[in-house]
Amino acid sequence: MIRVVLPAHLRNLAAVNGEVALEVPGEVTIGAVLDALERRYPVLEGAIRDHLTRKRRPFVRYYACQEDLSNDSLETPLPDEVVRGDQPFLVVGAMAGG
């Protein structure tokens, strides 16, 4: 299972507490995790990535294993620690707003 940590606003929106555990078929890439997340919680479609362009929203970041993966391609495989479930994949609301 892939562990995903969401920011508080998105946890509220998806009505989940704590981490989300996802089955991700095939290779565990950033895009595959986001696809699985949006399939499970359709309310999150458009909240992390733009509906049309599928690009990451400007004030959302992706992290895993202390690495900023925000600008990596969606085909980037996630680290083994994430694939094994030892470490979570983090969707973070960027600190912005003054």
Add this chain to the structure above:
Amino acid sequence: MSSVRVLVGTKKGAFVLNADGTRKAWDIAGPFFGGWEMYHLKGSPADPDRLYASQSTGWFGQQIQRSDDGGKTWTPVDHKFTYDGPTGNHLWYDGTPRPWEFKRVWHIEPTRDDRDTVYAGIEDAGLFRTTDGGKSWHELPGLRTHPTGEKWAPGAGGLCLHTILLDPARKGRMYVAISAAGVFRSDDEAKTWTPINKGLKSEGIPDPNAEVGHCVHRIAQHASQPDVLFMQKHWDVMRSDDGGDSWREVSGNLPSDFGFPIEVHAHEPETIYVVPIKSDSEHYPPDGKLRVYRSRTGGNEWEPLTRGLPQQHCYVNVLRDSMAVDRLDDCGVYFGTTGGQVYMSPDSGDTWSCIAADLPPVLSVEVQTL
């Protein structure tokens, strides 16, 4: 006894205020969706417990929430607002073409007879509709693709469709207002549109007869006089007696004719309200006095309403969707400020009291008479 429900959208969440018909004691519920910008909430005339709310942030985009129990609980519904067909271009601030791009939902307008049919006005300006209670939204592209669309330019708040009036008398007739394009009318349920901006004189537009390009802040209408429209333009308070075919200024003796909201009394179609603001750069009341101005003559002759409102050191603004009336026998008038206060008058504006003092900046106020 009737009761009143006030739906307040703020920059950091939504609030639902309830009172009985005396309007003396208010119960405040919320914040709902804390931290999100709630541009607008509105109830269905066909089913007052059916509410819709526009929820957005710059971080996580747009959501639409629906309540079926008068705002106690909410469920997210479809929030995809995809333009129908090629987007084309409108004008950007620097005069260059810019593709239409969805930003947020500014205004939600449920229809009178069907709780599941609702219009939504969005930025960049477009009109959407759901006929299934928000499960899916579809653009009515005739407005955005109007031949004048390439000349529409954003106001300071963006290229927003902020007002939707559904004509109470003529089936299929509706009006929308867009900053900064102007007012448009449809007689075929939003399939085709006509710009109706004759008589608007907008400083900074070289052509006094410009078909579009006017920064209309809000329009209002009374059900008993459907051909009479009132407008708060960026500058100027305007009136039309022919369904928008022509406009004339009725600013009269207002201390400033800049402002955002305009509203009509529930039972007196010639009684209207505005909140004069000093200027478009200062965005606060003249002389630091928060005054609602009322005209009982449909414009031109205005009286300040001050009893219960701060008359010194007040520098708040009242935004375009932040004024509403109830339909009790003695009409209640309500407005919210960017300072987080919601004021209510139970007597058509003669006296006022603050029914919520310390909310986040208020973006919208709607009232339901139950």
